[in-house]
Amino acid sequence: MDLKANLQEPVVLGPLERTLVPTGLFIALPDGTEAQVRPRSGLAAKHGISVLNSPGTIDADYRGEIKVILVNLSNEAFTINPGERIAQLVVARHEQVAWDEVEVLDETERGEGGFGSTGRK
Numbered sequence: 001m002d003l004k005a006n007l008q009e010p011v012v013l014g015p016l017e018r019t020l021v022p023t024g025l026f027i028a029l030p031d032g033t034e035a036q037v038r039p040r041s042g043l044a045a046k047h048g049i050s051v052l053n054s055p056g057t058i059d060a061d062y063r064g065e066i067k068v069i070l071v072n073l074s075n076e077a078f079t080i081n082p083g084e085r086i087a088q089l090v091v092a093r094h095e096q097v098a099w100d101e102v103e104v105l106d107e108t109e110r111g112e113g114g115f116g117s118t119g120r121k
Contacts, residue, residue: 048074
């Protein structure tokens with residue numbers, strides 16, 4: 001779903017500035033789910049506006065207002081208008097993990113290969 005800016009008046013976001021934008025939305029998620037706040041592709045592509053901690057996570061036990069940390073990665077000021085669609089919200093299931101501490105991890109074909117290492121010979 002789209003998240004909209006719940007503002008009384010426009011907010012100008014200068015180049016490389018960030019701001020916390022209220023949405024006026026409060027939710028109660030079922031246990032075992034989270035809400036993920038994601039950037040809108042149009043704002044990112046056309047204006048360089050993104051969600052700073054993307055995706056932002058809203059836990060099932062959070063009851064406060066959903067706010068979006070927007071950042072202006074462009075060289076021009078951007079005006080956030082009241083009611084403007086500023087981000088997207090996706091609700092997803094997640095697993096709770098019980099960790100087992102071990103001294104050595106099992107071997108895999110990939111091993112310790114990191115960034116950009118898969119698919120290369």
